[in-house]
Amino acid sequence: MEEEYGAQQIQILKDLEAVRKRPSMYIGSTGPRGLHHLVS
Incomplete structure (x- = not known):
């Protein structure tokens, strides 16, 4: 079924x-690591 x-x-x-x-x-991740990436 294509x-x-x-x-x-x-x-x-x-x-x-x-x-x-x-x-x-x-952002790479929607978990805690992604949040850390956004705020650092």
Whole structure:
């Protein structure tokens, strides 16, 4: 069951939407280590 990937699957996120949607992509972890990374 393969789905084709095309232009309709691409989402353009504005401002901090991308960080809110996938925070681990930007800070590495959403746990205590990620919090420490943000405040240090």
